[in-house]
Amino acid sequence: MRNFLPISKSDMAARGWDACDFVYVIGDAYVDHPSFGHAIISRVLEAAGYRVGILSQPDWKDPSSIAALGRPALGFLVSGGNMDSMVNHYAVSKKRRKTDAFTPGGVMGKRPDHATVVYCNLIRRVYGDIPILIGGVEASLRRLAHYDYWSGQLKRSILLDSQADLLLYGMGERSIVEAAGALKSGIPVREITFLDGTVYRARQLDVQTPHIVLPAFAELQKQKKRYAESFGMQYRNTDPFSAKTLVEPYGEREFVIQNPPQKPLSQREMDEVYDLPYQRTYHPSYEKLGGVPAIEEVRFSLVSNRGCFGACSFCALTFHQGRIVQTRSHDSILREAEAMTAAPDFKGYIHDVGGPTANFRHPACGKQDKRGACPDRQCLFPKPCKNLIADHCDYLSLLRRLRKLPKVKKVFIRSGVRFDYLLADPDDTFFKELVRFHVSGQLKVAPEHVAAPVLDRMGKPRHAVYLRFLEKYQKLNQQMGLKQYVVPYLMSSHPGSTLREAVALAEYLRNTGHQPEQVQDFYPTPSTLSTVMYYTGLDPRTMERVYVPTDPHEKAMQRALIQYRNPKNYNLVHEALVRAGRQDLIGYARPCLIRPRPGEGRPPVKKPAQKPRKGNGRQKKR
Numbered sequence: 001m002r003n004f005l006p007i008s009k010s011d012m013a014a015r016g017w018d019a020c021d022f023v024y025v026i027g028d029a030y031v032d033h034p035s036f037g038h039a040i041i042s043r044v045l046e047a048a049g050y051r052v053g054i055l056s057q058p059d060w061k062d063p064s065s066i067a068a069l070g071r072p073a074l075g076f077l078v079s080g081g082n083m084d085s086m087v088n089h090y091a092v093s094k095k096r097r098k099t100d101a102f103t104p105g106g107v108m109g110k111r112p113d114h115a116t117v118v119y120c121n122l123i124r125r126v127y128g129d130i131p132i133l134i135g136g137v138e139a140s141l142r143r144l145a146h147y148d149y150w151s152g153q154l155k156r157s158i159l160l161d162s163q164a165d166l167l168l169y170g171m172g173e174r175s176i177v178e179a180a181g182a183l184k185s186g187i188p189v190r191e192i193t194f195l196d197g198t199v200y201r202a203r204q205l206d207v208q209t210p211h212i213v214l215p216a217f218a219e220l221q222k223q224k225k226r227y228a229e230s231f232g233m234q235y236r237n238t239d240p241f242s243a244k245t246l247v248e249p250y251g252e253r254e255f256v257i258q259n260p261p262q263k264p265l266s267q268r269e270m271d272e273v274y275d276l277p278y279q280r281t282y283h284p285s286y287e288k289l290g291g292v293p294a295i296e297e298v299r300f301s302l303v304s305n306r307g308c309f310g311a312c313s314f315c316a317l318t319f320h321q322g323r324i325v326q327t328r329s330h331d332s333i334l335r336e337a338e339a340m341t342a343a344p345d346f347k348g349y350i351h352d353v354g355g356p357t358a359n360f361r362h363p364a365c366g367k368q369d370k371r372g373a374c375p376d377r378q379c380l381f382p383k384p385c386k387n388l389i390a391d392h393c394d395y396l397s398l399l400r401r402l403r404k405l406p407k408v409k410k411v412f413i414r415s416g417v418r419f420d421y422l423l424a425d426p427d428d429t430f431f432k433e434l435v436r437f438h439v440s441g442q443l444k445v446a447p448e449h450v451a452a453p454v455l456d457r458m459g460k461p462r463h464a465v466y467l468r469f470l471e472k473y474q475k476l477n478q479q480m481g482l483k484q485y486v487v488p489y490l491m492s493s494h495p496g497s498t499l500r501e502a503v504a505l506a507e508y509l510r511n512t513g514h515q516p517e518q519v520q521d522f523y524p525t526p527s528t529l530s531t532v533m534y535y536t537g538l539d540p541r542t543m544e545r546v547y548v549p550t551d552p553h554e555k556a557m558q559r560a561l562i563q564y565r566n567p568k569n570y571n572l573v574h575e576a577l578v579r580a581g582r583q584d585l586i587g588y589a590r591p592c593l594i595r596p597r598p599g600e601g602r603p604p605v606k607k608p609a610q611k612p613r614k615g616n617g618r619q620k621k622r
Helices: 009-014 037-047 063-067 085-089 115-127 136-140 158-162 173-184 217-222 224-235 267-274 284-289 330-341 393-403 419-424 429-437 452-458 463-480 499-512 529-536 552-562 567-579
Strands: 022-026 052-056 075-079 132-135 146-148 153-155 166-168 198-202 211-213 245-249 255-258 301-303 352-354 442-448 485-492
Touching: 022 037, 037 052, 037 075, 037 136, 037 173, 037 267, 063 115, 075 115, 075 136, 115 132, 115 136, 115 158, 132 136, 132 158, 132 173, 136 158, 136 166, 146 529, 153 217, 158 198, 166 173, 173 267, 217 224, 224 245, 224 529, 267 330, 301 330, 330 393, 352 393, 393 429, 419 429, 419 463, 429 463, 442 452, 442 463, 452 529, 463 485, 485 499, 485 552, 499 552, 499 567, 552 567
Parallel strands: 022 052, 022 075, 075 132, 132 166, 211 245, 301 352, 442 485
Antiparallel strands: 146 153, 166 198, 198 255, 245 255
């Protein structure tokens, strides 16, 4: 187990350590794979010369559990896990999930709700004023005031509720090494206020530093409109080249201050991160518990890029990884692939080569490397920008090299493929090779909806673009003699969707014959544009009013319409059609979605006309 980082004092002793520099407390099981944030951060620190111990899923009800590795020399690092702990625990219905893929054996309940806050408060109880640095998705997306769907309330910055000293947002490789260096040099943690990609607390403002003062938390609590305005300012300040320092006041003498984001990693830096000595699996101590289910999705997959200029409204990537795409070199990816093929249980299939969006392998345009993404414009919405570089040559070259590796039978693409970007490329070579070589019978794409009022709020392309993509995909399959299908991701109850738009989606499914087995209700997670719309009823980009389906019964009707063929949904579908004034879809004609209830508008049965008897007109004699 020496190749894993220490998880116990005996592991530390085996390395000759009397103490760790950092103890990393995580809400997930310890999985040493670059798809897990804690693995990247801990390996980056190790490469920089720091001693890091992993304290996975401590018992938050027992204060002594936080002391399992002793007092670290420099401080504690805390992350709730690869997912926000509340999303991990609860479905959109707010019902408790039954399993946790990031816990050994898939067991639910091994971490607390709001894990980052709970772990940090536990550390404070045991170790007092020791430096605490928080990061990961949960901290990153709750770094300023945010709507918490599960409580139905606006919450303060997680920095305050957790009592942590410094918050590292975004991916954090560069900022964690800089923060560690500052602590090692003797700078008190409360004085580490100068690092990009960090958020800190202060009692007074430095008026010399250019900054934007956001509405105070007290104002946000009183007026939803002010929260929408505040989020709009945050959204326009997510780019590392143009963003200003943001200040969120909490009373007269307490401020939460967000420094601008870290600059994107260069390709060389990306390679260095992914070339670190990951074990690419979970810690062996979990084997007897059944392993960690989450590894199965990524074990034979390759991360090609990070960042996304797609900027879908319901996605938090703009706030976490940013809109500037960063990539690994071909050589780095091929080295990892070759090591992967040497695994005894590798069957010849690379499951994925991608990232947030698989077919983004370079920044959206030439200026982004030096000037960043436009704060008030999107690259693909409402239509592709005239400066967009739609080119799949580099990705195509990478896939061809991977296909040629010994032991590799097939290379699949399972990350999202942005179909409007695919169509924007004037060269369809990649599209052809995608269909021929990289689809496992079904290609999953995300049109999400068909109705323009919903697509506009989502930041997705118009339905006609998706239809054009489908037509070309089907044509290519026919030309190649293949029978491969598209599985569309669809979302119900997104802001902007009335019952009328939900019916339009059902009609499209009727026309295509598609029967979704699963439907994703819109899930209001922290720090997305769509979540702000859900909470405020306003689009923070334009401050326009937005219809928001929040009533659970209406949401159930919208979801049922997508699965209108399911007999269990009949009553909900019937009610939805009546409410929407679409009784024309209740009947026996081919366009109808459902049949009427017994005795409800059933057409009278017409008796067939009696045919005249055959004969010569004379009665037979008896």
